[in-house]
Amino acid sequence: MIFPASVQLLHIPDGFLSLPISVVSWAITLVLLYFAVRNAQQVLDERLVPLAGIMAAFIFAGQMLNFPVAGGTSGHFIGATLAAIVLGPWVGLLAMTAVISLQALLFQDGGLVVMGANILIMGIVPTFVGYGLYQLLRNQSRGVMLVGTAVASWVSIEMAALITALLIGFSGTSAFNVAVPAMLGVHALVGIGEALITVAAISFIQRTRPQILAEGSVAGSGRWVVAGLVIALVVTLFAPLASASPDGLEWVAGEHGFLQTAKDAPYQILPDYTIPFLGESGFSTIVAGIVGVLLVMGITYLLGRLLQRHEPVTSNQ
Template sequence: MHVPDGFIDAPVSAVTGVVAAGAVAVSLRGARKELDERTAPLAGLVAAFIFAVQMLNFPVAAGTSGHLLGGALAAILVGPYTGVLCVSVVLLMQGILFADGGLTALGVNVLDMGITTTVVAYAIFRGLTGVLPRTRRSTTVASFVAALVSVPAAACVFTLLYWIGGTTDIPIGKVFTAMVGVHVLIGIGEALITALTVGAVLAVRPDLVHGARGLAAPLKLRVDGELVDAPARQPAPAPAAARSTRGFWAVGLVTALVLAGFVSFYASASPDGLEKVAADQGIDKKTEEHASKDSPLADYGVKDISDARLSGGLAGVIGVGVTVVVGSGVFYVLRRRRTQDTGAGTPADAPRAGESV
């Protein structure tokens, strides 16, 4: 759903840019409360993973494909504020390096793909987990529903922005019907990817899932015939915890590299939902050339490498590498700022009640 330059006029693009910048500023502040020594490295990995999976377009219907937006996945794994930043980093890397999504439309894309999906998904996820049993299965189900709804929600926001500032005169009813219809189908793919990923992380490291904090019930002991709370578990020593997190991070990074560098070659070549609707409805009549069209990595290929498999795979590996470096750098700085604000080793870094370690 990357919006190119020329779909939305300059005034609306400028306003969305200001809104997106404000939301990112708020998220930078909010993320400092979400990140700790375990989740800060994970946030950079989540950004890289979203970049990799976005290269895996999957077929939906009638010559149309879809790809992960990632807002729901990021919000559930690392928190809504950090999630907005993760998707924003991905969109920035895609726009600058790969000519994917317009630069003047960057605010539109951040608002649509980053903020809308994250906020909608996390609100639904929290609502569902508040009424469902606090189990891994119900958490996975909640992530499925949240991701499913977040995609057509983003389609609705794009339709609204197009209604306000579209550069072509197309009946808004047709745009709405086409956009929501195809993105409901894409939402099913988004929901499956999100639920499978969240479920996999819950199975091995539930303590790293922001949305699963407090999932484990307090341990009970029977004393003289009565159930009492067991003493709180002490966190693992810092070196051991760091080694464990590094192992998980390394496995996740290798997975992202394999997806982007190898599996992406087999992705669907059909246009994605927005591209298909734009072509069918005439929204793309005033599309502008991307400012980074001459980038060595434009269109997810490495310039001057003729072998398509090698070119695309190498571009994917470079993209994952750059995204994880930039994302990890941002979240490391935010983590350091939190440490400076609260003081290292303060209760702010301690596990919460009922939280696994």
């Protein structure tokens, strides 16, 4: 029996996030869901429910699709970027929200009180970041568009992994120095599988139903990248403030005071995953993670600009 409720590191169970972090995540998620419902209803009206509902079922069922990689492991996909590209970010976000809610309610795959954080991680961040990056390159040649899709899905998974590591870290459940590189490392591989499947799926849809891709787009391409980044930054900046309860801050302080003994910790394996002038602290690792993601986004953007000169834009859809 193939079963989609597999263990995914991005589904945080209850108990792993502190209460303040859960509440702040819910607040951010609720604000964006409000806009998602409003915008999607304006466009689709009562058609929204069947479309988003069946698309959510598609993403869930699609997670059963896997391809053998080697030695019993298999790559399978999460689908947020695909959903955002074909449905637009708002409907895509609503579909992902339904998927995450159902997984938590029915399979206990992800917690209930931390569901806000899970929607933020697997819904908001990957749909916005993925959609924004895809928008940067989509009006160009087919090859460039597909490369853009690949980068968009890979980066969106990495961003989701980064935010997961940050939320766990700020809750005092894990050390940043370990969580951030470990999550980014594991999902760098997961992201490749995701990128391959997403590119092949988009390429298939473009060949068979190009009009769906044209319908799915929403105006204002650049704004989506900015939106994704702003969300990531808001989480990074506000999470430590939210954990003003002894939990988070005391823990971060402990982390700094503990630097002497940290020499013995296992994360010495990755001594360079820090920004030198900020010192070897958890904070430095966060900055390193964010800089890394920004760098990838920047390179994608420049690549798109460079290629644009050789491939003139045919039409401004």
